[in-house]
Amino acid sequence: MLKKLARIIVKYRVAFSLIALFLLILSLYGVQLLEFESDLTKQLPQDLPAVRDYLTLQNEFQSGDSALIIVKVASIEEGGVYDIRDPEVIKSIYELEERLREHEYVTNTMSIADIFIQILGRLPENEEEVKFVLNTLPPEALQGLISSDYRTTMVIATLTAGSGSQAVQRIYEDIERDIKEVRFPKNVEVIQTGTIGITYRILTMLQGDLNRTMTIALIFVAFLLIYFYKSVFRAMLPLIPLVFGVIMTLGFMGLLGIPIDMVTTVVGAMIVGMGIDYGVHVTNRYFEERKKGRSIEEAAEEAVAETGKALLGAALTTIAGFSALSLSLLPSLRRLSFALIMGLSLAAINAVVITPSLIMLYEDIMKKIKGKHEVPEIRAHSGFIAKSFNTLGMIIKGHPKTTLLAVSLMTLVFLYGLTQVTTEVRLEKMIPEGIPEIEAMKDVRYEFGGQDEVDFIVKAEDVRNPAVVRAIYRFEQEILADSHYNNVFETNSIADVVVRKYGYIPEDKEKIKEAIKEGGAPVNDDYSMTLIQLKGNFGGANPENFRAIMHYFEEQAKSADFPPGVEIRPAGDLYLNYVLDGLTSQELSKISTYGSVLVVLVVVLLFRRPLVSIAMVLPMFLGALWTVGYMGLAGIPFTQTLAGVISMIVGLGVDYGMHLTHRFLEELREGNPYPIISALEGVGPGILVGALTTAGGFLALLSGELTAIHDFGKTLAVGIFASMFAAFTVTPALLQIFYGKKIRGEEK
Structure with a gap:
C-alpha cells in the first residue's frame, strides 16, 4: 500500500506542492488572528466549584x-x-x-x-x-x-x-x-x-517568547542540518516542509480560536523540534538509496515507502502520547493536545509529500547546472559518525547483557530523583528574578506585610442577621490569632464595619442594617452573600507553606462555627492557584498513565509481536523515568506547562526504538548476518540528527524569559537525549537477546 502511495506522491508531486502552498497562504492569514491568554480561569474547568466562586x-x-x-x-x-x-x-x-x-x-x-x-x-x-x-x-x-x-x-x-x-x-x-x-x-x-x-508582564513575555524561541529553534536546526548534509541547499530539503508545518499549525490555531497561553506558547518550538525528525529520516533514507545506485524516482519511492512505515508508526505513537493530554480536566492541556496533534500531523504529511518533491527538484536543478546527476555525500553516513555507530553495534552485539546491567545501575540514581519532585503553579513564580514587577512585589511583602488577598464567600438567607455577623467576627478573630502561621495581617468584613460603629455587635438587626449601609461593607445587592477579606503574604511563601496556608483556610471554612444553613468557602486568585496546583498533581498521574497505555496499545497493534513491542517501548519508559528523576535532582517543579511532559516524552521516546526495530527486522528478513550493526549504521545517524535537532528546538526555549518556559525546554531536551540513549543501548541489546539464536543459526 505504501509503495503505491509513494508512486502517487512521486508522480503528482507538483499538484501536492500547490495544495501545500494554498494551505500555507491560508495559514499566514490565520497567524494574524492568534490571541494571547493569561486569565487563570480559562486554564481551569468552568464547572469547578473554585471557578464558580471566583466568578x-x-x-x-x-x-x-x-x-x-x-x-x-x-x-x-x-x-x-x-x-x-x-x-x-x-x-x-x-x-x-x-x-x-x-x-x-x-x-x-x-x-x-x-x-x-x-x-x-x-x-x-x-x-x-x-x-x-x-x-x-x-x-x-x-x-x-x-x-x-x-x-x-x-x-x-x-x-x-x-x-x-x-x-x-x-x-x-x-x-x-x-x-x-x-x-x-x-x-x-x-x-x-x-x-x-x-x-x-507574563503576556508580553508570552508574545516575545513565542517568536524568539521559534526563530532560534529554526536557526539552530538549520545550522545542524547544514553540518550533517554538507550543503546549505541540501539542508533546506527537510527544513522547508517543516517551516510549512509550523506556519500551518499556528495559522490553524488562529483560525480555530486556540489562544497562546502559558501552556501553548511552546507549540512553535516543539513542532520545530519534533517535526524535523520526520523530514530528516526521509531525506537520510533517500540519500542512502541514491548511494546504492538507485535513480532519483526509485530512491524517492523507497524512502517514502520504507521510511513511511516507521514514520507512520512513530507519528501514531507520538499522537497517542499527546492524545492523553486531551483527557485532562485542564482546558489548557486539552488545547495543547489538539495543537500538537494537528502540528505533528501536518509536519509528518509535509515530510512525506513535500520533502521528496523538493529533493527531486533539487536533483533536477543540479543536473542542469552540472550536466549530470551526482550522488551527494552526507556526513551522517561517513567518517567519525559512521564508525561510531559501527563500533557501538559491535559492542552491543557482543555484550548485550552487560549493556543492560550498566543501564540498570544508572537508573538507580534517577529513582532517587523521583522522590524529590514538587509542583508549582503560581503565576508570579513563572517570572524570573530581577523583573521590576516581581522585585516591587517583594518590597510590598517585606515592607508592608504583603498585599495578597484571599476572600471567604459567606452565603446566608440574610447576612445582616446578628447571629451571622457574630459568627463572622469570631471567624476573623480565630484567623488573626493564627497570624504567625497563616501570614494574615489584616481582615475586613461586615462585622468590622458594625464593631467600628457601635463598639460591639448589637442584637438589633436594624442597627446592623444601618451600620452596613453607612460603612460600605462587602455585601451583594440582595444581602444573601458577603465577604470576609484577608490580606497578608500568601503568594510569596515557598510552595510547601503556600499549600499549607491555603489548606488551613479550607479547613477553617469547613470547621467554622456558623448558624445552620450558612455556607462559607474560600475564593480568589490565589485560591485558584492552589486548586490548580492540586489538579496538576492529579492530572500528572492520570495523563502519564493514559499516555503510556495508549502508546503501548498502538505499538502492539502495529507490530503484533510481544518481544518486538518490549524492545520498542522499554526505552520510552526509561527515558520518561530518567527525565522525571532529573527534574527532582535539578529542582525543577511540575507546573501547568510541564503537567503533560511525561506523556510527551513517552510519545516521542518510542519513535527512536521504533525506527531501530523496524530497520533491524528489515535487515533480518533480507538475511543480513549482522542486523544489529546494520540497523545502528543505517538509522542511527538519522536518529542522532533528529534527536539533536529536536533537543535543539526545545533548548531554544531557554532563550525565553519565562521561568516555566526555561524549565519546559530543559526538561524535554533531557527527555529526548535520555530516550535516544536508551534506544541506542536498550533496544539493540534486547533485540540481540531475543533474536540472537536465530541470527547465529543464519550465520552458520
Whole structure:
C-alpha cells in the first residue's frame, strides 16, 4: 500500500506542492488572528466549584484585579528628596490618584495622600504638617502604607472585574501613562506591580517568547542540518516542509480560536523540534538509496515507502502520547493536545509529500547546472559518525547483557530523583528574578506585610442577621490569632464595619442594617452573600507553606462555627492557584498513565509481536523515568506547562526504538548476518540528527524569559537525549537477546 502511495506522491508531486502552498497562504492569514491568554480561569474547568466562586466574587461584588503602584526613594542624589514624607512626593501621589480615578474601570484608590485629605481637608504644605498628622495615627494604621524607614509607600487601585489580554494591556498601559505624566521629584522611582502588572508582564513575555524561541529553534536546526548534509541547499530539503508545518499549525490555531497561553506558547518550538525528525529520516533514507545506485524516482519511492512505515508508526505513537493530554480536566492541556496533534500531523504529511518533491527538484536543478546527476555525500553516513555507530553495534552485539546491567545501575540514581519532585503553579513564580514587577512585589511583602488577598464567600438567607455577623467576627478573630502561621495581617468584613460603629455587635438587626449601609461593607445587592477579606503574604511563601496556608483556610471554612444553613468557602486568585496546583498533581498521574497505555496499545497493534513491542517501548519508559528523576535532582517543579511532559516524552521516546526495530527486522528478513550493526549504521545517524535537532528546538526555549518556559525546554531536551540513549543501548541489546539464536543459526 505504501509503495503505491509513494508512486502517487512521486508522480503528482507538483499538484501536492500547490495544495501545500494554498494551505500555507491560508495559514499566514490565520497567524494574524492568534490571541494571547493569561486569565487563570480559562486554564481551569468552568464547572469547578473554585471557578464558580471566583466568578461569583467578580459578578456579585464587582471584585476585579488590583494595581499596586510602589513609590520609593531609590537613590540619594543631591537636589532630590530623601524621604517619602516630603510634601512634593505626597502631592505627586495625590495627582496620580486623581488621574487613576478618571478611568471608568478604577473603583477606588488608596494612599497616604488620602490620610491628609481626611484629617487636614487638604494636602500638607510642609514636612512639619506631614509628621504631625502621621504621629497622631496609631502604628497599625500606617503599617500597610509606609515602610519603617519612610522610603517606600504605595498607591492601591481597585479595578472592576475584567479579563482578556487586551483589557489587561489597556489598563496597564493607561496606568503607566498616568505615572509618566505625573512629575515625581528627583530620586523617586514609581513601579507598577500587583495582579495587573504581573499579568501584563507574563503576556508580553508570552508574545516575545513565542517568536524568539521559534526563530532560534529554526536557526539552530538549520545550522545542524547544514553540518550533517554538507550543503546549505541540501539542508533546506527537510527544513522547508517543516517551516510549512509550523506556519500551518499556528495559522490553524488562529483560525480555530486556540489562544497562546502559558501552556501553548511552546507549540512553535516543539513542532520545530519534533517535526524535523520526520523530514530528516526521509531525506537520510533517500540519500542512502541514491548511494546504492538507485535513480532519483526509485530512491524517492523507497524512502517514502520504507521510511513511511516507521514514520507512520512513530507519528501514531507520538499522537497517542499527546492524545492523553486531551483527557485532562485542564482546558489548557486539552488545547495543547489538539495543537500538537494537528502540528505533528501536518509536519509528518509535509515530510512525506513535500520533502521528496523538493529533493527531486533539487536533483533536477543540479543536473542542469552540472550536466549530470551526482550522488551527494552526507556526513551522517561517513567518517567519525559512521564508525561510531559501527563500533557501538559491535559492542552491543557482543555484550548485550552487560549493556543492560550498566543501564540498570544508572537508573538507580534517577529513582532517587523521583522522590524529590514538587509542583508549582503560581503565576508570579513563572517570572524570573530581577523583573521590576516581581522585585516591587517583594518590597510590598517585606515592607508592608504583603498585599495578597484571599476572600471567604459567606452565603446566608440574610447576612445582616446578628447571629451571622457574630459568627463572622469570631471567624476573623480565630484567623488573626493564627497570624504567625497563616501570614494574615489584616481582615475586613461586615462585622468590622458594625464593631467600628457601635463598639460591639448589637442584637438589633436594624442597627446592623444601618451600620452596613453607612460603612460600605462587602455585601451583594440582595444581602444573601458577603465577604470576609484577608490580606497578608500568601503568594510569596515557598510552595510547601503556600499549600499549607491555603489548606488551613479550607479547613477553617469547613470547621467554622456558623448558624445552620450558612455556607462559607474560600475564593480568589490565589485560591485558584492552589486548586490548580492540586489538579496538576492529579492530572500528572492520570495523563502519564493514559499516555503510556495508549502508546503501548498502538505499538502492539502495529507490530503484533510481544518481544518486538518490549524492545520498542522499554526505552520510552526509561527515558520518561530518567527525565522525571532529573527534574527532582535539578529542582525543577511540575507546573501547568510541564503537567503533560511525561506523556510527551513517552510519545516521542518510542519513535527512536521504533525506527531501530523496524530497520533491524528489515535487515533480518533480507538475511543480513549482522542486523544489529546494520540497523545502528543505517538509522542511527538519522536518529542522532533528529534527536539533536529536536533537543535543539526545545533548548531554544531557554532563550525565553519565562521561568516555566526555561524549565519546559530543559526538561524535554533531557527527555529526548535520555530516550535516544536508551534506544541506542536498550533496544539493540534486547533485540540481540531475543533474536540472537536465530541470527547465529543464519550465520552458520
